[in-house]
Amino acid sequence: xxxxxxxxxxxxxxxxxxxxxxxxxxxxxxxxxxxxxxxxxxxxxxxxxxxxxxxxxxxxxxxxxxxxxxxxxxxxxxxxxxxxxxxxxxxxxxxxxxxxxxxxxxxxxxxxxxxxxxxxxxxxxxxxxxxxxxxxxxxxxxxxxxxxxxxxxxxxxxxxxxxxxxxxxxxxxxxxxxxxxxxxxxxxxxxxxxxxxxxxxxxxxxxxxxxxxxxxxxxxxxxxxxxxxxxxxxxxxxxxxxxxxxxxxxxxxxxxxxxxxxxxxxxxxxxxxxxxxxxxxxxxxxxxxxxxxxxxxxxxxxxxxxxxxxxx
Ligand SMILES: [Zn+2]
Numbered sequence: 029x030x031x032x033x034x035x036x037x038x039x040x041x042x043x044x045x046x047x048x049x050x051x052x053x054x055x056x057x058x059x060x061x062x063x064x065x066x067x068x069x070x071x072x073x074x075x076x077x078x079x080x081x082x083x084x085x086x087x088x089x090x091x092x093x094x095x096x097x098x099x100x101x102x103x104x105x106x107x108x109x110x111x112x113x114x115x116x117x118x119x120x121x122x123x124x125x126x127x128x129x130x131x132x133x134x135x136x137x138x139x140x141x142x143x144x145x146x147x148x149x150x151x152x153x154x155x156x157x158x159x160x161x162x163x164x165x166x167x168x169x170x171x172x173x174x175x176x177x178x179x180x181x182x183x184x185x186x187x188x189x190x191x192x193x194x195x196x197x198x199x200x201x202x203x204x205x206x207x208x209x210x211x212x213x214x215x216x217x218x219x220x221x222x223x224x225x226x227x228x229x230x231x232x233x234x235x236x237x238x239x240x241x242x243x244x245x246x247x248x249x250x251x252x253x254x255x256x257x258x259x260x261x262x263x264x265x266x267x268x269x270x271x272x273x274x275x276x277x278x279x280x281x282x283x284x285x286x287x288x289x290x291x292x293x294x295x296x297x298x299x300x301x302x303x304x305x306x307x308x309x310x311x312x313x314x315x316x317x318x319x320x321x322x323x324x325x326x327x328x329x330x331x332x333x334x335x336x337x338x339x340x
Pocket of ligand 1: 193194195275277318319320
């Protein structure tokens, strides 16, 4: 089993205003953690640029062009209350998507030769709040949703995104709502930004499963939601490829989320998802970084997550 790591220096350059929680130091913290000796076996690759066709798997052409148009040559452009673009942001967002799609290409190629592989994309900006027609919540393009739909270019029919970020992935839910063969499962704090993700929101084909967790809850409630609701639903869906929206802001040290998970919970969820990937999807699993705003907790959580991917 080889685990691929997609990264790129531009992920550290994506500009935000001073004091913004989604800052360059996040990439540096994850990058440094994944340079430890125990990650020497990672197959490291530079994330390529996404093609316009890949972006348009989820976003309308007019939206893609508007984001290109909004990219400033200097300074910052503001897209919503907390979503910004600087001169490097468009390239960063395109390489996040390109890395995730290349990860999908690699796990399908590996599957053909019998050696299952998985991949982690250590990118910023995050993506799961980006809707088909709207940037929001630090996100420009919906990396995870695009990577999932991209798997169909390899013959996958049924694709799944699993999301344990402390925030609900409203963008992924919106992208998948009417797609009977696209599955989205999320655990998230409730109430919390962006205010979507009620348990009764299940998609047009019962293809969306939301597990809102009350503020202050921790490991026990998280593992019960995944073990009793989300993972069995994933298994029943019988995916051909799985994408993880790996946000680590449900960590107890996180300044934005108010759930009380720790690294072991992320490691557990990763191992459980990877087992279903093996069972149902020939091991095809690609994970993309979403949130996580305490640098030490983010670094430790991403390391635990990638260790679980390597061990899968
Ligand atoms: Zn988040």
